[in-house]
Amino acid sequence: MRIILDRAKCTGIGICEALAPTVFEVDDNGELVVLSAEVPEDARNEVAEAVEGCPTMALRLRS
Structure with a gap:
């Protein structure tokens, strides 16, 4: 499973970091x-x- 980041949508709020800091x-x-x-x-x-908690929907998962 891969993480796809849409940098144009990401605002760097950090919810993802708080939930998955590794x-x-x-x-x-x-x-x-x-x-x-x-x-x-x-x-x-x-x-x-x-990924589900990202408020800007900048993260996706791909199999």
Whole structure:
């Protein structure tokens, strides 16, 4: 499963980072960094919550 980020939609709020900090990080410039494009097996639930919780719908998952 891969994470797809639409940078044009992302505002760097950081909800994804709060829900899945091992996969997402908002850098010092307010830009989202996806630390692992492939979703780690042990983080699937957290990443799914982060994708669903994104208020700008900037994140998607692809099989």
